[in-house]
Amino acid sequence: MSSPDWDKLIEESLASEPFRPAPVGLYRRINRRLHLDVAIVHERRRMRNRALSVVGVMLTLAGLLAAGMRSQEVLNWLWDSSPGMMGYSDYLRSFYWNNPTHVTLIVGIALCAGALLAVLAGAMVVGVERGRRYSH
Helix, strand or coil: CCHHHHHHHHHHHHHCCCCCCCCCCHHHHHHHHHHHHHHHHHHHHHHHHHHHHHHHHHHHHHHHHHHHHHHHHHHHHHHHHCCCCCHHHHHHHHHHHCCHHHHHHHHHHHHHHHHHHHHHHHHHHHHHHHHCCCCC
16 A cells, blocks of 8 residues: 555544544643653763764874874984984983983873863863753
8 A cells, every 4th residue: 555545544544533632731741752852862962972072082192192102213213323413412312311200200291281181172072062052
């Protein structure tokens, strides 16, 4: 059967039934249910966006860490391939990188800066989400 046949069949079967008013509160229950469904969809979207934002921040931090490690390898290669060409930078390198306290300080500052960037990125994401808050 095609759609018009179904429509005709339904109309014929309902024609003999008496017309009854809708139950009290039906409109309110339907409206509440629709608002609930919209709120569920909205909350799922917000959760997905936040999860993707966290993944993006983590990938960015991992990329920065990998780039920092690679840049250190390049700097070591440059300094080792031309030892004496940059006398003062060799002195600074040996002073800072051979002292564990200085290395710890430099790595600590880099980690704090990365954490600050992650917090700022998270605050921006939450701020954007608050601007698009669902209203009834």
